């Protein structure tokens with residue numbers, strides 16, 4: 001029986017999607033290779049977003065496909081509770097090799113959301129292992145996105161993600177102010193000058209609750225999903241100094257920023273700031289198989305190990321932690337990053353992409369352009385009473401012209417695979433420019 005060109009769309013409840021609108025005007029992808037998607041109508045679409053910030057090595061990489069298919073024939077699945085498989089240890093070692101010095105204990109998950117919940121639990125277990133069981137309070141940040149688990153939305157600061165569940169979020173959570181300020185920082189290139197002092201709000205939160213109750217502070221070094229918020233110069237350094245002073249763990253959510261997005265292994269490496277835990281996902285496996293991980297300072301890991309009276313040291317894990325297909329994909333992906341020096345490539349392209357993005361300055365709809373590494377955020381003035389509508393129209397116009405961009409609220413976010421060429425970068429931003437000209 002031949003498949004209909006378009007399937008019945010009614011059964012699928014799509015995530016983070018205007019389902020009803022989508023189903024009236026579906027956009028379906030049927031194939032991907034290199035920098036391009038192919039739609040069900042046969043259109044080639046330049047991927048300016050690396051899928052969802054995750055396909056860093058580009059689509060359809062033969063080495064990853066080969067690794068996954070070989071693995072699934074050899075070992076389709078292996079439980080990872082009380083038994084292991086060799087690639088899980090190899091993959092952990094390979095991931096640890098890209099982390100800042102000391103963060104060399106790796107716990108595998110299947111997604112960023114799971115990595116966040118895992119990191120929060122490790123932080124709390126660590127304090128308990130040291131006899132500080134009262135340290136359970138978690139500090140996130142306004143506008144933070146840490147996935148959609150109850151832990152992640154509790155420390156996260158995106159109102160729409162929290163609203164339905166507001167009475168059920170984790171207790172004992174507080175939030176730092178976000179760092180976005182158009183009056184001070186609009187059109188900054190790289191890290192903005194203004195805003196380091198916003199980290200000092202942590203001292204006020206500590207004074208309010210007492211450091212002895214606080215387990216961890218969690219932030220994205222560069223906030224992606226909320227609309228590309230770049231850390232002011234000196235801000236993360238101060239968060240690190242304050243957390244260290246008070247014995248509070250610092251967790252970086254590097255689900256987006258690790259694996260070359262900023263031209264380095266991690267944002268931590270780029271900025272020279274070493275947190276205690278790093279949450280990872282997305283680029284870890286080039287998104288070919290769902291995967292995530294937490295990189296943990298060795299002394300945190302060791303403390304939890306040593307506190308155990310024998311048996312399982314940490315009651316946490318997933319059926320698919322270190323799934324053989326995920327570890328095969330991770331190993332093949334990290335190999336490509338290394339062989340093709342893709343992080344250095346991204347670092348080299350960043351000024352070109354930054355300049356291409358900033359050339360759009362002056363368009364009346366644009367109120368800010370922010371760039372760091374291979375990321376650009378273009379914030380548009382919202383239409384009165386219709387937040388998000390203008391960016392959605394630009395997204396649709398770009399898609400019709402064969403360029404996939406992403407938008408959250410009224411900010412367009414650009415984060416192409418690290419294999420992007422200069423010509424493709426020029427096309428991305430000229431298409432956005434044209435779309436803006438035609439958008440009311």
Ligand code: PLP
Pocket residue numbers: 110111112113114116145146147148220224225253254255256281282
């Ligand atoms: N943390 C950050 C910074 C993210 O950007 C995301 C996803 O976009 C997540 C966590 C959640 O990851 P996942 O969607 O894989 O659960």
